[in-house]
Amino acid sequence: MAEILVVTWDGGGNVPPATGIARELLSRGHRVRFVGHRAQHRSLVDAGFEVAPSPRSRDFSGVQESSPVTMARTFSDRGLARDVIAALDARPADLVVVDCLLMGVLEAVRAHGTPYVVLEHLYDASYRSLLRGPIGLGMRLHGLRPGRALAGAAARLVASVPELDPSGERAGIEHVGPVVEWSPRVPGDPAVLVSLSTFAYPGMADCLQRLLDATAGLEARVVVTTGPVVDPASLRTAANHEVHRFVPHAELMPHMSLVVGHGGHSTTMRALAHDLPLVVMPMHPMVDQPVVGRSVARAGAGRVVPKAAPAKRVRPVIEDLLADGPHRAAAARLGEAVRARPGARRAADRVEDLVSHRRPGVPFGT
CATH class of the missing domain: 3.40.50.2000 (Glycogen Phosphorylase B;)
Incomplete structure (x- = not known):
């Protein structure tokens, strides 16, 4: 010992x-x-x-x-x-x-x-x-x-x-x-997980609101976890939104079709472990999030959108990646590498x- x-x-x-x-x-x-x-x-x-x-x-x-x-x-x-x-x-x-x-x-x-x-x-x-x-x-x-x-x-x-x-x-x-947990994916209707950092980066509440606006009325269940920094009650939501301060991602991801995140390494690796493509909106240029986003995009498993991107610019990106396409095969290849x-x-x-x-x-x- x-x-x-x-x-x-x-x-x-x-x-x-x-x-x-x-x-x-x-x-x-x-x-x-x-x-x-x-x-x-x-x-x-x-x-x-x-x-x-x-x-x-x-x-x-x-x-x-x-x-x-x-x-x-x-x-x-x-x-x-x-x-x-x-x-x-x-x-x-x-x-x-x-x-x-x-x-x-x-x-x-x-x-x-x-x-x-x-x-x-x-x-x-x-x-x-x-x-x-x-x-x-x-x-x-x-x-x-x-x-x-x-x-x-x-x-x-x-x-x-x-x-x-x-x-x-x-x-x-x-x-x-x-170091991530993963479970086999559970077939079901289209679903999107939206989750930014648990760390207090400037402007996160505004970013979450624009992501909510971008997914309002989307033909998919949208689950949002705000973390400790953003109050769920401060956000405007739509009928297809479920907003929580915290739900373990290990419980959610087997039911998801797409993850919209900030490029945090841990969340990104967990998403890929579940073969999920990603939309990455980095929260800070001086940390690793832009590098993570670019690496996922280069591998064909996702796209990067700027922190200041308006909802109307983000929505078509989410719609494209929510659909079937080569990005799903790319995410699955990376998922295999993560699980190995x-x-x-x-x-x-x-x-x-x-x-x-x-x-x-x-x-x-x-």
Whole structure:
């Protein structure tokens, strides 16, 4: 039995890969603890996980809008890093699994000497782009050296598929596969799932309203999940709309014909796992959503529409992808690739391999 510490942050789509892998490790008899932002402690405990305290971490919540400066400070947070080291000193771990964006934590764990794995919950190409961009610059201005922290990792596990990741297969990373649940599709009448981010991006309520306007009167059932940021009561709806704050997508997607989303990696991979084409409306140009949307469009499994697109421009795109066509075969091909790499199981296998082959007192890679 191994002792594993998982470090995450309150960002939305980055959390399910971490919790999915942790749940798989728990099912195999390992001891797993989390360290994260205080705002997510309750949800982690409610999900059945042990959570170590994080009194020094910055106050951060994914349901509040945050500037790039705030995000850079959050990812560089040495307070959260001190909480992680305190958890390790209180109860040593065999391995630490760290969210790839928490560079302050990665630097601290490297210096501490406990072996660690970097969990990339997005395309590796998107991750590299973020590190080269303003957020990465902000990390470096905070005195961090991302290259050094990544080079010291025992492994870099990418929870995605190389068929879509522009990086493809390359040395130094391992595509373990998306951490998503899926069930066989259930035949039925046409149905569309509309769901944007659980993270507070500017203008999301307006975007959801335009998507509702675009699907009003469509010859399909339209299920909308608003998430914690947008109040369902604030939206105008039509007779064919069902609007909920939250319904598990794993329950909905087997009944859907199309997904309209923001290009979040987790939602996109779950849709493809169900062979569903996508309409992608990215919420922010500086994150991975535009890259995800373009990759799906290049593969022929969907289309990208701008965030500011009016309803009259979005509706024909939705109608085209709701119909039969080559986009459904493309989505099915990608679905097969996603299902062939069960991310939670493969990541847990890799963690177990790293722990079992580590000789006490000998660093990884020697």
